[in-house]
Amino acid sequence: MKGYIHSYETFGTKDGPGIRFVVFMQGCPLRCLYCHNPDTWKKEEAKFIKTPEEVFQEFDKVKNFVRGGITVSGGEPLLQAEFVLELFKICKENGVHTAIDTSGVYLNDKVKELLSYTDLVLLDIKQIDADKYKELTRVSLEPTLKFMDYLSSVNKAVWLRYVLVPDYTDDEKDLTEWAKYVSRFNNVERVDILPFHQMAIHKWEKLDKDYKLKDILPPTQEQIEKASAIFKSFGLKV
Template structure:
């Protein structure tokens, strides 16, 4: 069981691969019921395993590999979602699919999202946008809100943080806005890494260019994931990086509010 959800660890490798292709099976790291986090209202946030990026400040490096998850049938995850429909309706909440990177498992996401929407459940997709190409128009049409993690506003900084390219994230955000889907932009302030004025300004300019952005969250870097990196034998490069001060966070938030963006 995974927090009360049956797992499908009995499946053979062949059955697992077929199930992943059809969207009947996903690799799930964990899930939690949260309020005022990962979208509006009370939400069931499901963390899928596997991510193509290697963000230096990731606090869940145990989701990098798909092996960090256990197989779960879509029907069993949906049964758990169904149990909370009353809570979602009462609080204006719903489900959030996160990771890792949710779009690393697009078939599973599509299956879960389609059923949730048919039940009238609010759907949020939490993503870096790096695999935005995996989100086709039909899937995007079933999403109410995208939480887009914009890690930097310039290619060199983005590559230093993630090992990947910034362009796919920017392209995906534009697609989401063009489709009329609500966007929340998330930006993590990391002293010495993402705090350069030109980096912050570039992210703010990008957010302001997207017509469906209703909220920006400037999140302060923290060290809560450091021990996980050590346990996994991974090289953690930010040991000596401080958390940003309240004044530093306020100054960065002001860059976004100056562009007319509602910022927290």
């Protein structure tokens, strides 16, 4: 059993509680217009091919500094659910907190087993309008909503992540509908608003990909505060 891996981060502070060891998996079925890791899309372009034991050894080297646990991100980690499951089994044997950063695009028996070894899910619900979601990601919204329903049914702790992109995800009606939808789940512990930025533009250019958002400016502080106020008005912790 080997996983296709893009990279590691040994001092992650935005990927779950505490300081975390982050594993970025290679491969993703989404094609988000604002993706900051377009170099993770194709699984066969992985920089590393490792066993779960080898990945845990990388964590073990820095465990005295990484007190929070392991987060598996991507790419889309559920694309390699079997590998992540074996890694998380090792984590649980060693008392290590586990988290997955996912779009929730896959839900099958293997993913459900993986979730039973997962302490926290960082879920990206990128838009609540189905048509806009499809425009933004090139995939359907429905699997992600079904994934959220399942997380609720097993009472799995969730941190929701919302990338605020001017002209794409900042419409007041969409923000209100998004907040209305997610506020009905009791397992949502917090919402993180992630302001859109242009730091990935060089990756798109290096890969010779058409970056459609090159003229979009990051949201202003006023726009961020507006989104935050809408989410908080539905009782969400932002």
